[in-house]
Every structure is written in C-alpha cells, then in structure tokens.
Amino acid sequence: MHTDLVAALDIGGTKIAGALVDGSGRILLRAQRPTPAQEDGDTVMRAVEAVLAELSVSPLWAGTSAVGIGSAGPVDASAGTVSPVNVPGWRDFPLVSRVRRAAGGLPVALVGDGVAMTAAEHWQGAARGYDNALCMVVSTGVGGGLVLNGKLHPGPTGNAGHIGHISVDLDGDLCPCGARGCVERIASGPNIARRALENGWQPGPDGDTSAAAVAAAARAGHPVAVASFERAAQALAAGIAATATLVEIEIAVIGGGVAGAGDVLFVPLRRALRDYATLSFVQRLTVAPALTGTDAGLVGAAAAASLGRHGEAAAVVSSRS
Numbered sequence: 001m002h003t004d005l006v007a008a009l010d011i012g013g014t015k016i017a018g019a020l021v022d023g024s025g026r027i028l029l030r031a032q033r034p035t036p037a038q039e040d041g042d043t044v045m046r047a048v049e050a051v052l053a054e055l056s057v058s059p060l061w062a063g064t065s066a067v068g069i070g071s072a073g074p075v076d077a078s079a080g081t082v083s084p085v086n087v088p089g090w091r092d093f094p095l096v097s098r099v100r101r102a103a104g105g106l107p108v109a110l111v112g113d114g115v116a117m118t119a120a121e122h123w124q125g126a127a128r129g130y131d132n133a134l135c136m137v138v139s140t141g142v143g144g145g146l147v148l149n150g151k152l153h154p155g156p157t158g159n160a161g162h163i164g165h166i167s168v169d170l171d172g173d174l175c176p177c178g179a180r181g182c183v184e185r186i187a188s189g190p191n192i193a194r195r196a197l198e199n200g201w202q203p204g205p206d207g208d209t210s211a212a213a214v215a216a217a218a219r220a221g222h223p224v225a226v227a228s229f230e231r232a233a234q235a236l237a238a239g240i241a242a243t244a245t246l247v248e249i250e251i252a253v254i255g256g257g258v259a260g261a262g263d264v265l266f267v268p269l270r271r272a273l274r275d276y277a278t279l280s281f282v283q284r285l286t287v288a289p290a291l292t293g294t295d296a297g298l299v300g301a302a303a304a305a306s307l308g309r310h311g312e313a314a315a316v317v318s319s320r321s
C-alpha cells in the first residue's frame with residue numbers, strides 16, 4: 001500500500017496531463033485530456049476535473065496526500081491563480097481553489113512550468129546534486145527556474161528564473177512581452193526558424209519550417225541554418241552568463257525541443273559562454289542537456305507538492321485561497 005503519493009497536474013496549451021507519483025518520483029498512474037484552450041474558463045476547468053476524477057477512482061488515491069500543479073504561465077502562486085497566455089479563458093483563474101475542491105480538500109501547490117521542470121531536473125535529472133542551478137526550457141518559448149542553496153527558488157509568485165524575458169539585445173526586436181531583445185525573441189524555436197528563412201534558408205520538399213528542420217540543415221552544414229543556431233546560442237549564453245554572475249549557478253540545464261538539436265546548439269553555446277561568462281567565479285559553469293524529458297512537468301509538479309507539504313516552500317502553497 002502506497003501512502004506517500006502526490007497527484008501531479010501538468011497544464012499546458014495543448015494537453016492537461018495528470019499522474020499519481022510516489023516518493024521517489026515514479027509515475028504509478030496517468031490520465032490525460034486535450035486542453036480545450038479556445039473554450040471558456042469553466043470548460044477548461046472541466047477537463048482538469050476529468051483528469052482528477054480519473055486518478056481519484058484508483059485505489060491508489062487513498063494514499064495521496066497533496067496535489068502539485070505545474071502550469072503554463074504567467075501564474076501567481078501567492079494568489080493561487082493562473083493566466084496562461086495560450087488559454088485565453090483563464091485570466092486570474094482561481095485554479096488552486098478549484099483543484100482543491102475537485103481533489104476533496106487536499107493541499108494544493110502551484111508553480112509555473114519552468115519552475116516545475118527545474119524541480120524535476122534537480123530531483124531526478126541533470127541538476128541532481130547541484131546546490132545552485134539554472135534550468136531552462138527552450139521550445140516555442142523560453143522558460144526557466146532556479147535552484148539556490150540546494151532549494152527550489154520559485155519566488156513570491158512562482159515565476160523566478162524566467163530567463164526567456166531577460167533582454168540581451170538592448171535595441172533588439174520588440175518581444176511580445178513589451179521589452180526588446182529578449183532571450184526568447186532570439187532563441188526560441190519559432191525565432192530560430194524565422195531568422196533562417198529571412199536569411200535565405202529554404203525547407204526541403206516536405207515544407208517543414210520548424211526549428212528541428214533548421215537543425216537538420218545545420219547538421220548538414222547549411223551556413224544560414226548554422227548561423228541561426230549560433231545566434232540563438234549567443235543569446236542563451238548571454239542570459240546564462242548574466243544569471244551565473246548574479247547568483248553563482250554551477251550548472252545550466254537546457255531542455256525543450258530546441259535542446260534536441262544537440263551539438264548544433266550546445267557546441268556554439270559552450271563557445272559563446274566563453275565570451276560572456278568571463279569572471280573567475282563563472283568560468284567553471286557546466287552546461288548540460290535536461291534528462292527528465294516529457295515527464296518533467298509531472299515529476300516537477302509532484303516535487304513542488306512534496307516541498308510544500310514539508311513546509312520548505314511555503315510561497316508556492318496557497319492553502320487558504
């Protein structure tokens with residue numbers, strides 16, 4: 001009989017994944033629904049409730065003591081609300097109180113998806129054993145989170161470490177967030193693909209213009225594709241170096257679809273870090289690919305719930321809202 005389980009929810013713009021996770025991070029049961037992202041808020045919530053209902057009919061539910069949520073952001077963990085960019089029906093949506101009701105009153109912890117991925121990498125992945133780490137997701141957007149002094153550092157609202165919206169190009173292109181030259185505006189998958197197309201790269205007969213297609217072209221030596229990844233690597237390096245200089249991280253872990261480009265990204269990234277991470281105390285910074293893969297959101301949400309339950313991350317627990 002398992003008695004140390006948490007229910008994890010990973011809420012994104014395309015799917016709502018749920019799981020029961022044990023104390024060593026193993027997933028014992030899964031449930032999933034597509035996100036009805038263009039519907040009204042209550043309809044989206046019903047999909048969350050359906051996932052929880054499917055988990056709670058299991059005999060394992062009796063051993064479940066908390067719920068952890070990793071959600072697309074922005075989130076406000078202090079208020080227990082979420083406003084995911086890709087789910088317009090949810091603006092300041094009271095997700096924590098609604099999930100608590102659906103989960104029979106269990107305590108609920110909420111973090112942003114970047115912080116959840118960071119919790120997963122620190123618990124089970126490439127950041128394991130490091131007391132100071134920056135973990136990043138580079139895909140459609142660029143998100144991240146921090147581990148400081150051996151603990152997840154979600155910040156007051158659950159968004160700390162959001163490296164995608166640090167400006168690394170003061171007069172650069174406008175970012176949807178309102179600033180200029182953000183890391184995300186240069187290094188996200190869509191921006192890698194856009195820059196390659198603008199500079200004359202053409203997709204193959206399949207018409208695939210994704211960053212993965214640009215990565216394949218770069219691997220084959222296409223100079224424009226190589227250059228687009230080098231520019232993305234430069235932006236990531238500048239953001240990582242700034243973070244390392246501020247808080248002395250020992251490792252930067254990079255996951256998400258763009259990290260799947262492998263050496264096409266990591267070789268120029270390590271080279272660019274030598275240009276930007278120049279002070280003695282940041283020169284030994286390690287860069288590593290993420291290990292937790294597609295379950296990072298669920299495992300991280302479970303980690304956040306466990307931290308909250310043990311009183312170590314009170315800011316991410318909104319037990320009264």
Ligand SMILES: [Zn+2]
Nearest residue numbers: 165175177182
């Ligand atoms: Zn921005």
